[in-house]
Amino acid sequence: MMSLLFLIIATYTAAVLQTTVAPLMDVRGATPDFFAMVAIIWLLIGGGPRGFVAAALVGLAYDLTAAGPLGIALGVYASAGIVLSWLKDRLDAQHLAIQLLVIAIATILIVGSEATIARISGQTNLTWSTLAVRSVIVGVYTAGVSLPVLMVVGWFRDARLAALRTN
Amino acid sequence: MTTSDRGDWRRRWASRPALFCIALSAAASIAMLPERGTDPARHGWQTLLSPAQSAMRSVVESGQDFCRRWRTDSADREQLANAMDRAERLDAENGRLRRSLAALELTATSADRTIEGKVFATPLVTTDVVSARVLGRTAQAVLQGRALLDVGSRAKMLPGAMVVDGENFTGIAMIDVGRDERLEPDRLAIAGRRVWGKLASVGPLTSVVRLTTDPGYRDLVELAHRDGDRLQVSARGVLVGNGEKQCRIEMVDATAAVAVDDEVYTATDGAAPGPLLYGRIAKAEHIAGQPHWRLWLEPALGDREPRSVAVLRMDVNPARLAAVDKTRE
Numbered sequence: 001m002m003s004l005l006f007l008i009i010a011t012y013t014a015a016v017l018q019t020t021v022a023p024l025m026d027v028r029g030a031t032p033d034f035f036a037m038v039a040i041i042w043l044l045i046g047g048g049p050r051g052f053v054a055a056a057l058v059g060l061a062y063d064l065t066a067a068g069p070l071g072i073a074l075g076v077y078a079s080a081g082i083v084l085s086w087l088k089d090r091l092d093a094q095h096l097a098i099q100l101l102v103i104a105i106a107t108i109l110i111v112g113s114e115a116t117i118a119r120i121s122g123q124t125n126l127t128w129s130t131l132a133v134r135s136v137i138v139g140v141y142t143a144g145v146s147l148p149v150l151m152v153v154g155w156f157r158d159a160r161l162a163a164l165r166t167n
Numbered sequence: 168m169t170t171s172d173r174g175d176w177r178r179r180w181a182s183r184p185a186l187f188c189i190a191l192s193a194a195a196s197i198a199m200l201p202e203r204g205t206d207p208a209r210h211g212w213q214t215l216l217s218p219a220q221s222a223m224r225s226v227v228e229s230g231q232d233f234c235r236r237w238r239t240d241s242a243d244r245e246q247l248a249n250a251m252d253r254a255e256r257l258d259a260e261n262g263r264l265r266r267s268l269a270a271l272e273l274t275a276t277s278a279d280r281t282i283e284g285k286v287f288a289t290p291l292v293t294t295d296v297v298s299a300r301v302l303g304r305t306a307q308a309v310l311q312g313r314a315l316l317d318v319g320s321r322a323k324m325l326p327g328a329m330v331v332d333g334e335n336f337t338g339i340a341m342i343d344v345g346r347d348e349r350l351e352p353d354r355l356a357i358a359g360r361r362v363w364g365k366l367a368s369v370g371p372l373t374s375v376v377r378l379t380t381d382p383g384y385r386d387l388v389e390l391a392h393r394d395g396d397r398l399q400v401s402a403r404g405v406l407v408g409n410g411e412k413q414c415r416i417e418m419v420d421a422t423a424a425v426a427v428d429d430e431v432y433t434a435t436d437g438a439a440p441g442p443l444l445y446g447r448i449a450k451a452e453h454i455a456g457q458p459h460w461r462l463w464l465e466p467a468l469g470d471r472e473p474r475s476v477a478v479l480r481m482d483v484n485p486a487r488l489a490a491v492d493k494t495r496e
Contacts, residue, residue: 015216020223049183056190063197064212070205071198078190082183 003046007038007054011061014038018065025145030137032145035062036107039077041146043084044093044102045153052081068123076113080106099150100143108139293484296357296477297350299342302373307341310373340376342476345369350478355433358473361444362386362433362466366478374478377408379445379466384408387434388416388445390425390462401425403434406445406464413449416462425460427451 014034022031039058043051059077063070084106092098112135118124119131126134197205302310344350346369356363356376364384367377377384388406391398402423404416419425425448432442449465 012216012219015212016219016223019216020220020227024227050186052183053186053190056194059194060197061212064209065216069198070200070208071194071196074197075191075194078187078194082187085183 004054007042007058010038010042011035011058014058015061015065025141027141028134028137030134030141032142033107033111033138034142034145035059035065035073035077036110037103037142037146037149039081040084040103040106041099041149041153043081044088044099045157049085052078052085055081055084068118069121072114072117076110076117079113080110096147096150096154100147103146103150104139104143106139107142108135111135111138291484291487292481294479294481297344297348297480298475298477299344299348299356299374300475301473302341302343306343307339340364340378340472342374342376342478343372344478345372345374347372348478348480349482350374350480354481355443355479356476357443357479358468358476361446361468363468363473363476376476379406379408379414380410380412381408382410384414386445387436389432389434389442390416390419390423390448391430391432391442392424392426393430398430401429404460404462406431412470413463413465414446416448416464417459419460419462421453421458421460423460425451425462431464 014037017034018031022034025031035058039055042054042058056074056078059073059075060070062073062077066073084102087102091102093102112132115124115126115131115135119126119128124131340363342356350366350369352366352369354366356366362379364376364378364381365386367375379386384407386406388404389400390402390404391400393399402419402425404419407415407417409415416431427448427450429448431445431448433445435442444467446464446467448462450463452461454461
């Protein structure tokens with residue numbers, strides 16, 4: 001219950017940051033994707049086997065915040081979530097470098113998928129190469145922005161583990 | 168349905184593939200909804216976000232404002248530092264210029280003592296200047312009335328009164344200092360380092376000045392060619408006044424490089440403080456076979472009569488005399 005509340009606060013914060021702070025962090029038309037960051041970190045750190053459902057809800061929040069049609073991000077985030085849940089069981093997701101790599105690749109895939117759907121449905125007329133480059137920049141940028149969050153989360157997790165060992 | 172069947176049903180629906188299918192189906196269903204159907208949800212979400220967005224925007228604006236102010240402050244600080252640096256450099260430059268000026272002044276004062284790198288003793292003949300007013304006709308008439316100035320005769324005049332030539336009395340150049348200021352004939356009368364004339368005769372309180380253009384005026388001069396800031400002496404000659412507006416310069420060797428507009432100065436004679444300007448060459452003629460140039464000089468002061476002049480007064484240096492006396496003792 002507590003973790004669900006935390007997810008709601010994190011998603012709300014991501015929505016606020018995406019609409020206010022992200023436009024100021026523009027690099028060649030790309031901004032960090034705070035929704036993707038929240039969904040992926042949730043899946044890596046706390047999401048259980050059904051964590052992709054939470055990721056899908058984050059995707060829904062993205063749909064509600066963005067101007068495009070509803071449902072697309074929901075589906076994309078759910079798909080990314082189930083892949084990440086499967087990967088998480090096979091990777092050492094506690095390592096910071098791996099976490100960063102996963103965030104970058106997953107964000108590239110999420111943004112790339114959204115861009116592909118938008119391009120196919122005629123919502124954008126940007127070239128495929130532009131969309132690809134932008135997806136990569138967003139992925140790397142989001143991974144960079146995630147670094148301090150991952151570090152803070154890691155400190156909390158270590159402190160909690162230390163407390164558990166002491167007890 | 169048994170309890171065991173109910174548990175199987177829950178597990179089946181709560182399994183990952185089933186949940187994933189539900190999520191995809193929900194996504195597809197929502198995507199197919201008309202815009203009117205999704206607008207309330209979107210609007211509700213935006214309303215929920217709105218307060219936090221406003222707060223965040225004000226935080227961002229404050230941050231931007233702070234950054235802007237900080238940047239402006241840094242720019243001001245940089246400008247101040249630059250200005251202080253410049254002021255420091257200017258102070259240093261001023262100090263350097265002051266030192267150069269002091270050195271130049273020292274050089275100037277010792278110029279008479281140093282010629283071509285040789286150090287000479289304190290000059291034997293020293294020069295100082297006496298300022299004098301040029302007396303106009305009214306002033307001269309007053310002096311004449313007081314029998315201090317006699318024109319054309321020595322009858323009824325006071326002892327030591329000055330006698331001037333009656334025929335040339337009008338337009339005579341006279342100054343209000345004489346023997347009372349230890350002046351002597353032939354001393355130069357100058358106005359701003361330009362020669363006006365020489366003292367022709369010195370009375371007890373007044374002196375008559377022979378202008379450079381007056382008949383009988385003669386002086387040794389040097390001709391110099393100006394090359395930028397430098398003056399190059401090209402020849403020597405004798406300046407002769409003949410009563411005309413332009414003086415003649417004689418005895419300038421025909422082989423000397425002379426040109427119109429060359430400047431003419433008093434010749435250096437070891438007593439004057441430095442060259443004084445007579446004027447410029449107005450006309451230069453060279454006749455084949457003649458050993459000298461025919462030159463005409465336009466006086467630097469022209470026809471103008473200065474209101475005051477300075478007369479160079481020369482004397483034997485008392486310091487040198489005192490040194491001689493000391494040696495004798």
